Amino acid sequence: MSGNYAWRKSDTIFTNDPSTDGAMYVGVILGSDKTTVSVATGHVEYHPLYLSIGNPHNSVRRAHRNAVTPIGFLAIPKADRKYDNDVHFRTFKRQLYHSSIAAILQPLRAPMTTPIVRQCPDGHFRRVIYDLAAFIADYPEQVMLAGIVQNWCAKCTALPEDLDGSTAERRTREYTEVLVETLTSDVLWDQYGIDDDVVPFTNDFPRADIHEMISPDLLHQVIKGCFKDHLVTWTCKYLEEIHGEARANEIIDDIDHRIAATPAFPGLRRFPHGRRFKQWTGDDSKALMKVYIPAIVEYVPVQLIECFSSFLDFCYLVRRSELGEDTIDKIVAALQHFHETREIFRESGVRPKGFALPRQHSLVHYVRLIQEYGAPNGLCSSITESRHITAVKKPWRRSNRYEALGQMLLTNQRLDKLAAARVEFVARGLLPPSHLPPPTRNSFNFVDGADEGAENDAPDMYLVEGSVILARTPQRGYPRSLETLAAHIRQPKLPLLARHFLFNQLHPNYEHDVHLIPADELPIIDTPIAVFHSAIATFSAPSDISGTHGMRRESIRCTPSWRRKDPRHDCVFIVEDQEKTGMRGMIIGRVKLFFSFHFEGVTYPCVLIDRFSRMGRGPDSVTGMWKVKPEITGAHGARVQSVEHVDTILRSAHLIPVFGSGPLPDGFHFAHSLDVFNSYYVNKYADHHAHEIVF
Numbered sequence: 001m002s003g004n005y006a007w008r009k010s011d012t013i014f015t016n017d018p019s020t021d022g023a024m025y026v027g028v029i030l031g032s033d034k035t036t037v038s039v040a041t042g043h044v045e046y047h048p049l050y051l052s053i054g055n056p057h058n059s060v061r062r063a064h065r066n067a068v069t070p071i072g073f074l075a076i077p078k079a080d081r082k083y084d085n086d087v088h089f090r091t092f093k094r095q096l097y098h099s100s101i102a103a104i105l106q107p108l109r110a111p112m113t114t115p116i117v118r119q120c121p122d123g124h125f126r127r128v129i130y131d132l133a134a135f136i137a138d139y140p141e142q143v144m145l146a147g148i149v150q151n152w153c154a155k156c157t158a159l160p161e162d163l164d165g166s167t168a169e170r171r172t173r174e175y176t177e178v179l180v181e182t183l184t185s186d187v188l189w190d191q192y193g194i195d196d197d198v199v200p201f202t203n204d205f206p207r208a209d210i211h212e213m214i215s216p217d218l219l220h221q222v223i224k225g226c227f228k229d230h231l232v233t234w235t236c237k238y239l240e241e242i243h244g245e246a247r248a249n250e251i252i253d254d255i256d257h258r259i260a261a262t263p264a265f266p267g268l269r270r271f272p273h274g275r276r277f278k279q280w281t282g283d284d285s286k287a288l289m290k291v292y293i294p295a296i297v298e299y300v301p302v303q304l305i306e307c308f309s310s311f312l313d314f315c316y317l318v319r320r321s322e323l324g325e326d327t328i329d330k331i332v333a334a335l336q337h338f339h340e341t342r343e344i345f346r347e348s349g350v351r352p353k354g355f356a357l358p359r360q361h362s363l364v365h366y367v368r369l370i371q372e373y374g375a376p377n378g379l380c381s382s383i384t385e386s387r388h389i390t391a392v393k394k395p396w397r398r399s400n401r402y403e404a405l406g407q408m409l410l411t412n413q414r415l416d417k418l419a420a421a422r423v424e425f426v427a428r429g430l431l432p433p434s435h436l437p438p439p440t441r442n443s444f445n446f447v448d449g450a451d452e453g454a455e456n457d458a459p460d461m462y463l464v465e466g467s468v469i470l471a472r473t474p475q476r477g478y479p480r481s482l483e484t485l486a487a488h489i490r491q492p493k494l495p496l497l498a499r500h501f502l503f504n505q506l507h508p509n510y511e512h513d514v515h516l517i518p519a520d521e522l523p524i525i526d527t528p529i530a531v532f533h534s535a536i537a538t539f540s541a542p543s544d545i546s547g548t549h550g551m552r553r554e555s556i557r558c559t560p561s562w563r564r565k566d567p568r569h570d571c572v573f574i575v576e577d578q579e580k581t582g583m584r585g586m587i588i589g590r591v592k593l594f595f596s597f598h599f600e601g602v603t604y605p606c607v608l609i610d611r612f613s614r615m616g617r618g619p620d621s622v623t624g625m626w627k628v629k630p631e632i633t634g635a636h637g638a639r640v641q642s643v644e645h646v647d648t649i650l651r652s653a654h655l656i657p658v659f660g661s662g663p664l665p666d667g668f669h670f671a672h673s674l675d676v677f678n679s680y681y682v683n684k685y686a687d688h689h690a691h692e693i694v695f
């Protein structure tokens, strides 16, 4: 509700009735989606309707703390098969759907024009004006909601044969009403895509407009829809079209092997057997997005890779939790580039008829929708989908399966009461709070300011931009002196590099090359060395799934046997020049050892890394990703190493090999991926934080 919509509607409400001055605007967000619970004996379908309001932050809504709540289970009318295509039955189903929603929302109708007094979570009483603001639904449900004909757009009147190309009017309630009054049903159906048999539920409520309310749906439209169902499928078809089926299958197999050879990364789902699953989830699609581009390079033309990279940029940009004017410009540019480059599918015969796909078309409405409703990250069907689990699936499992709905409603009611009781007990000090209170607005602005006085009692944790610390306890069984440790882990350069590091720490303004200093002038480290197998990076990543305050923690591993198997040495971003933005100020290091030592009363937590240096002055023009290569020295190609303070680590980095043109050898294991290739992509699609820092 940080967008234009809430402001405009507030103005309208005030202009219509100045007595509403000072009332709080509460935008109602609805969402509904069918879901199936299954048993061995068959499937049972439910159609829950959820309600949320626009006042809490997106992060609260995503935290599943009852900010989205089921308010009804809609009827799913069933009839004999002979009525499947019956027009009257179809109209009946649609009208029942709309009438049910209108009936459920009836209690909100009076407070939509006359303010009603309500107690808010902060304990204060406020006069509240309700307003229907947004509806989250997938495309089939949008068709039913907006009263449009299948394959038309619910937001505009673009012709279904040429959704993205034709000039289209924005649909509004007034526009539809004028058309319905003047034209016949046949004309409406054929030329405007309007089904005038149905009266939308919004007509029962003041100011509500279903065409405006339909909100973007990242999960179904962007992640599952465009990426997996369209682009990935089309790429396989493209390969068949160009190479014939047999060769295409070989290539697709190698693409699968490459995906399986992608190095491990925190939070990255692995595809150990390629990606041939029967049931694709949204999480699978998200995981594939992160690793797909490097796997298809060299097998498809440049234009097709650009198509993927511009689409992924669009996708990562719209999923950010904060969007400014410059982000909007980037979104527009990415979408335009995507529209240009996807023509390759039309030209190659994969999509001879073009791209008349309502879900893909919906992308053109995103910019306006972001301006209207703010970041779409918290307003998407992934929220209703995850609520299905707690509101439908789990209560169903608790029931005895016989006429389960009544039992499920009772379960939900009792869980709500328990949650409310818990809140009450916490408020009275009878129970400890299960979550920290959300930060106040001041604490966000406090990051660099010393101007706030003692009245700001925000905890220190919000003041921290991010940090990296070594694991709490050192590992046992390592030699304690630098020289024997170096021999033990076969890193002979360690003692000298550590002394160079210490010299730099003691002389931060030394301008010459430390490598030229004679060894006897370097400080001597003779205190015991502690070795660690991991470090914890904490950083602010509000766009990703993160803690309540947008802080996220991840482990960086450096261990000789990960899960009792192969060694694991993660990669990290090392900040070398804070003046430069993005990758230009960073290098990539592969962690060979986390250790710490004391010198003159100071503890130095450090990391020994194999260095990777940037290739070129900017990201690779085709994939949009920076490339790095192992830094080597001397005639034998020894790896360049250095010891760095852990403070210079930003977080872990994900490298994906530049696979080159040939197929991977049989049985190649991903544990070796970081050792054997000549160059690597710095994966900016690893997560949203990576997309924001790697540019």
Ligand SMILES: [Zn+2]
Residues within 6 Å of the ligand: 153, 154, 155, 156, 157, 158, 168, 361, 362, 365
């Ligand atoms: Zn449209």
